[in-house]
Amino acid sequence: MALPTLTKTLDDLHSSTWERVKTDVADNIFDANPILKVMKARGKFVEYNGGTDIMQPLEYGENETVDWIGRSSKVSIATGEKFTQAKYQWMYLAGSVVRIFVDEDMNTGEPAIFNYTEKNISNLEKSMKKKINAGLMDDGSQHSLAMHGFKKYVVVSPTTSASVGGIDCSVETWWRNQMATMSGLDHTVYLIDKMRTIYDDCSDDGGTETPQIIVTTKAIKNWYEDEALDSHYYTESNDLADLGIKSCAFKGAPIIWSNSVDTGYMYFLNLDFFEIAYTASRWFEMTEWKTAQDNLERVAQIVAKLNLICSNREKQGIIHSITT
Numbered sequence: 395m396a397l398p399t400l401t402k403t404l405d406d407l408h409s410s411t412w413e414r415v416k417t418d419v420a421d422n423i424f425d426a427n428p429i430l431k432v433m434k435a436r437g438k439f440v441e442y443n444g445g446t447d448i449m450q451p452l453e454y455g456e457n458e459t460v461d462w463i464g465r466s467s468k469v470s471i472a473t474g475e476k477f478t479q480a481k482y483q484w485m486y487l488a489g490s491v492v493r494i495f496v497d498e499d500m501n502t503g504e505p506a507i508f509n510y511t512e513k514n515i516s517n518l519e520k521s522m523k524k525k526i527n528a529g530l531m532d533d534g535s536q537h538s539l540a541m542h543g544f545k546k547y548v549v550v551s552p553t554t555s556a557s558v559g560g561i562d563c564s565v566e567t568w569w570r571n572q573m574a575t576m577s578g579l580d581h582t583v584y585l586i587d588k589m590r591t592i593y594d595d596c597s598d599d600g601g602t603e604t605p606q607i608i609v610t611t612k613a614i615k616n617w618y619e620d621e622a623l624d625s626h627y628y629t630e631s632n633d634l635a636d637l638g639i640k641s642c643a644f645k646g647a648p649i650i651w652s653n654s655v656d657t658g659y660m661y662f663l664n665l666d667f668f669e670i671a672y673t674a675s676r677w678f679e680m681t682e683w684k685t686a687q688d689n690l691e692r693v694a695q696i697v698a699k700l701n702l703i704c705s706n707r708e709k710q711g712i713i714h715s716i717t718t
Contacts, residue, residue, distance in 0.1 A: 405683040405692070411511045412491075412680045412696075419515060420678050420698075423523045424670075427530060428641075428650045432607060433665055440669045448482040448671045450559065450703050480559025480705070482671070485541040487525060488697040489518050491680075495690035518696060530702065531609070531654035544609070544668075547571065547704040548661055550714045558707070572596050572662070572711035581617050581716055588713050589618070589644055589660070596662050596711040603709060605662035608649040614660055614716050615651040618644070660713045667706035673699045 424430040424439075433439065442448055459470040491514050526541070533545040547558060548571045555564035563569045572595040574588050589608075597604040610618075619642055641648040647662070655661070676699035683694045704710070 409680060409683070409694075412515065415512075415515060416678045416680070416696075419519050422519055423526060426523050427527050429530065429607060429609065429663075429665075430526075430670070433668065433670060436665060438665060438669050440671055441674050442671045443673065446484075448484060448701060448703055450480040450482060450669075450705050452478050452480055452561075452705055478561070480561055480703070482542070482559055482701055482703045484671075484673075484699055485539060485701045486676075486697055486699050487522060487541070488695050489522060491515070491518055491694050491696065493683075493692040495692075522696075522698075527652075528654050531652055541700060542702050544661055544663060544702070544710075545656075546702075547668075547707050548663070548710045548712045549573075550575075550659075550712060552707075559704070563707070569707055571707045574711070574713045575715050576658075576713060576717070577715040581614075581718065582621060585614075585617060585716065586621055592662055592711040592713055593645055593647070596664065596709050598709075603664065603666070604645070605647050605709075605711065606665050607663050608644055608647050608660060609655060609663065610649065610651055610660040610716075611655050611657060612651040612653075614658075615642070615649055617716075618642070618649060658714055658716045660716060662711040662713075664706070664709040667704055667709055669703050669705075671701050671703050 424434055461470070463469060493510075493514070497510065528536075529541045530543045531545060532540070532543040533549075534540050534542045549556070550573060552570035552573050553564060555562060558569065561569050572592055574592045574595075576584060576588055579588075593605055594601075622642065622644075641650050643649060676697055678696055678698045681695045681697070683692050685692055
């Protein structure tokens with residue numbers, strides 16, 4: 395029986411190291427973003443198996459057979475349209491782990507190899523984290539192959555003709571998010587009033603379903619804190635405190651800021667209607683190691699198959715044009 399070569403041994407060591415740490419890497423990537431950390435804690439990372447697309451069932455109509463009845467009353471059996479489906483694409487995030495021949499040659503012995511491997515993995519983790527954080531607050535237009543972000547589902551012109559999940563919101567009014575503008579308005583006077591309005595617009599009768607998190611820029615978050623403190627409206631979020639995240643809150647909804655949010659925007663999100671869809675067989679999996687065509691380097695790819703999907707846009711909202 396042929397003895398394993400040094401290259402095969404090193405491949406196995408690197409691959410086994412990745413298998414040992416990949417769950418931690420994925421956790422580190424998603425826990426670094428407060429929104430994703432909340433979604434993960436609430437079970438909003440959902441496994442979907444098979445299919446070329448992600449099919450999301452949507453409930454948009456009522457059962458019109460439900461009514462009060464009396465003696466000899468008839469109960470309707472009419473069927474109306476109550477359900478449809480949104481169709482979302484799978485997106486793939488991938489990166490390469492490259493082992494430089496000369497560097498590897500100088501890092502022999504298992505301790506040195508593990509240290510070298512972990513540096514490569516740490517670098518990959520930081521880069522993937524940056525890509526996902528940027529994509530989460532975008533609409534996918536910055537890269538045709540990028541994951542959809544909240545900006546895809548919560549837009550400043552909800553009545554404009556646009557297909558989201560294969561459904562045209564200019565035709566289907568129930569597939570539109572809520573929107574308010576502060577164009578020309580002084581935030582020191584109107585910000586909290588607008589926040590109250592859009593919060594209520596995103597809620598159902600009685601307020602049992604309400605926005606669960608508010609995402610905005612650092613400047614707007616600070617403006618809110620100034621106004622809320624002055625008006626005794628300021629509270630802190632207990633929900634995020636339990637996850638180790640400090641934030642203020644509006645009507646119980648934590649307010650967080652992100653550098654990825656467009657200037658002047660404030661999102662009101664109900665995370666019950668969002669999911670990170672993923673496939674377990676493609677969840678930060680490593681390919682086989684390969685030798686590059688024109689040099690001695692060894693390379694493998696890490697790939698994750700996922701997308702952010704939405705099942706109810708009507709419960710989401712945005713305030714835009716918030717300026718000084």
